[in-house]
Amino acid sequence: xxxxxPFRILLLVAPFLGPRLAEARLGNTAQDLTESTLQAFLEKxxxxxxxxxxxxxxxWREGARELESAVKNIRSxxxxxxxxxxxxxxxxxxxxxxxxxxxxPSLHWxxxxxxxxxxxxxGGSKAISDFVMALDRDxxxxxxxxxxxxxFVPSVFARVSKNSPMFKTLEIVASKHMDQxxxxxxxxxxxxxxxxxxxxxPLKYQGEVTVAxxxxxxxxxxxxxxxxxxxxxxxxxxxxxVVVGKNFEDIVxxxxxxxxxxxxxxxxxxxxxxxxxxxxxAQEVADVQHLVVAKMDGSRNxxxxxxxxxxESYPKVFYVKAGAKKPVHFEGERSVENLISFVxxxxxxxxxxxxxxxxxxxxxxx
Numbered sequence: 001x002x003x004x005x006p007f008r009i010l011l012l013v014a015p016f017l018g019p020r021l022a023e024a025r026l027g028n029t030a031q032d033l034t035e036s037t038l039q040a041f042l043e044k045x046x047x048x049x050x051x052x053x054x055x056x057x058x059x060w061r062e063g064a065r066e067l068e069s070a071v072k073n074i075r076s077x078x079x080x081x082x083x084x085x086x087x088x089x090x091x092x093x094x095x096x097x098x099x100x101x102x103x104x105p106s107l108h109w110x111x112x113x114x115x116x117x118x119x120x121x122x123g124g125s126k127a128i129s130d131f132v133m134a135l136d137r138d139x140x141x142x143x144x145x146x147x148x149x150x151x152f153v154p155s156v157f158a159r160v161s162k163n164s165p166m167f168k169t170l171e172i173v174a175s176k177h178m179d180q181x182x183x184x185x186x187x188x189x190x191x192x193x194x195x196x197x198x199x200x201x202p203l204k205y206q207g208e209v210t211v212a213x214x215x216x217x218x219x220x221x222x223x224x225x226x227x228x229x230x231x232x233x234x235x236x237x238x239x240x241x242v243v244v245g246k247n248f249e250d251i252v253x254x255x256x257x258x259x260x261x262x263x264x265x266x267x268x269x270x271x272x273x274x275x276x277x278x279x280x281x282a283q284e285v286a287d288v289q290h291l292v293v294a295k296m297d298g299s300r301n302x303x304x305x306x307x308x309x310x311x312e313s314y315p316k317v318f319y320v321k322a323g324a325k326k327p328v329h330f331e332g333e334r335s336v337e338n339l340i341s342f343v344x345x346x347x348x349x350x351x352x353x354x355x356x357x358x359x360x361x362x363x364x365x366x
Contacts, residue, residue, distance in 0.1 A: 134179045244301050
């Protein structure tokens with residue numbers, strides 16, 4: 001997903017920055033924090049960027065220089081957001097709390113002493129600067145026209161009254177996507193809004209005006225995805241449901257069925273070897289009524305839920321229990337036996353195949 005250009009946002013909100021530009025030289029370095037000092041530092045400042053790093057990483061020194069350069073960059077653009085850093089090798093408790101996967105460097109954005117959903121693994125000075133400037137602003141930005149909103153694509157452009165319930169709903173959704181898309185508005189009684197992206201016509205929102213509905217619309221608009229197959233025959237392949245970005249949530253997150261999902265890439269040699277095993281596994285469990293076997297081309301489709309479903313290599317296998325939102329990750333040798341054993345450990349219901357059910361019924365009838 002493309003990061004919106006913070007320099008354009010800065011130009012838009014520059015008239016409201018006032019004295020901030022004159023104080024650009026304040027706090028030009030990242031402050032070291034520990035478990036005993038982090039909370040007080042967060043409570044002292046409305047917004048804080050914290051870099052959790054591992055000094056044992058071979059690229060750490062280069063990353064430290066890039067962070068310091070980024071601090072100077074954001075000061076030159078008017079941002080006074082304090083930047084801090086935590087040595088994960090010394091502060092193991094903080095590291096485990098905020099970076100449970102142990103992947104560094106990890107940048108975390110805090111607001112009013114609370115961690116937000118904004119955390120990224122960024123190393124370059126420009127990427128870090130862009131991240132800060134995209135977040136250091138109001139969630140909803142006033143513009144003079146639709147044309148002005150087009151300077152920030154992708155963006156959501158609303159014609160809405162600032163005092164309306166719709167505005168408040170949009171503001172909540174906007175606060176969840178500040179580093180990905182600009183939410184702009186023009187004071188109006190129209191109370192409508194649309195998606196603006198480069199080289200495409202505006203797409204007007206037609207759904208319910210709720211946080212959940214608009215949030216899903218935004219995520220799908222940002223998402224890289226193949227089209228959902230129109231031919232029913234293409235919705236299944238070798239016993240697996242075909243998943244793309246746009247139908248990911250509908251297939252993978254089901255209330256009454258478990259789902260096992262393989263993420264693959266057509267060019268991946270390991271995936272090609274695994275495909276025979278996976279297809280055999282799909283046939284073995286085809287009669288299990290509460291289990292859906294699915295697969296998605298991760299090179300052509302993105303994750304609509306990257307905090308819970310993410311992959312850096314292929315193949316990747318997730319298991320999602322019925323009604324659950326977070327997956328279990330498959331590890332170990334990729335064999336039919338191990339996959340079946342894995343399902344058996346995490347299934348929400350006993351594994352009963354159709355043939356077994358029929359046999360039980362026949363015994364009962366005798």
